[in-house]
Amino acid sequence: MGRAGGGKKEEMIIIGLNSGTSKDGVSGVLFERLKLFPRAKVKVMREQEFAYPGWLLEKIKKTISEGGIEEVARLNFLLGEFFSDCALRLIKQSGIKKERIDFIASHGQTVGHFPGLIKIRGYNNRASLQLAELSVIAHRTGITTVGDFRAGDIAEGGEGAPVLSYPEFLLFSSKEKNRMVLNLGGISNFSLLAKDGEANEVLATDCGPGNLLLDELAVRVSGNRMDKNGEWALRGKVRREWVRRFLAHQFFERRAPKSTGEEEFNKDWVKGIISGFKWNKEKDGCDLLRSGVYAVAEMIGKAYYENYSDFRLEEVIVSGGGARNRALILELERVLGKRMILSEELGIGLKAKEPIGFGLLGELCLLGRAGNLALATGAKKQAILGKIVPGKHWGELLSKFKRSGQ
16 A cells, blocks of 8 residues: 556646545645655645635535534535635635645534444444535646545445545654644544554544533633634633543443544533533633643544554644644643644644645545555455545546556
């Protein structure tokens, strides 16, 4: 896996688009892929966060909580329009001619993730649903678009998450250090990259809620969408009983690899826990936020030590919005015993890693190469991840891949 063939090396100019479980908007990155195998090398040309307008955020939340089939279908096309606008704005801001963009890779917006295996009339069933219609993006921009990356892994018996372990291997694997690549998004997850190891040796798992918990606590304490930089949490002290309540969920007893989402950890879950606390916003708010941060770090430590304690961890590379939370970084350094290396120290922005990762998955799909890792998702075998909607220059793109010999 991951060996390049002969032929001329061709760089690619790619747009990666992603919106995570935090649903705060779309992260967009326009980048040049200078090298793909055996280790990826990229040059970020433009990155931008596109916040969802209030009306669209409310529509997303309402559709997830109570939408019928018509609402889901309409939201899919509506998000396709918004993601298209994000791509076009990114191109305009970069100053690069649209014709130079080889393809767009869009993860879309997750509205449901159901990794638990059930039987329906003898059929195995898992499911995950991401919205932002690929055909709309391709037709509005005129650029070949790749997306729907999780379905291929689920079709091969995986949970469809964590889905970026192979791109993380390509971007961050080291010949000298055993590394953890830790994502602090709405859900926290990590990939473990053994020094001088192969892609099929990568281990990965979701750990539990990250910003899904911390942002909801911030709303309840201050009315703000987040505790910026963890400033409020830094003023508080840990209440162990509160931490125990946050950790009292059956997800944490499951063996890795495993995945989760807002279906298990949402505002109703948070409300159900803190309704049993005796607390006052003014007096105890900072303690609540610090206890939440402590709990998230413990969830990550639990996932690592109870499943992969023999890995001999040497470095931790952190990305995602939660990496800006100084209180969380302090607790993670306590739990893991290592300094947290921010991905931006290695040239990849905290919110850029996932769009770049999906860009690499998109290229793997276009090459007809597998993008999943069985040890990361529990899949039975490797699978090509993604679906393709050709753009105006589809033939030229195919010729470019043919010349590259990859």
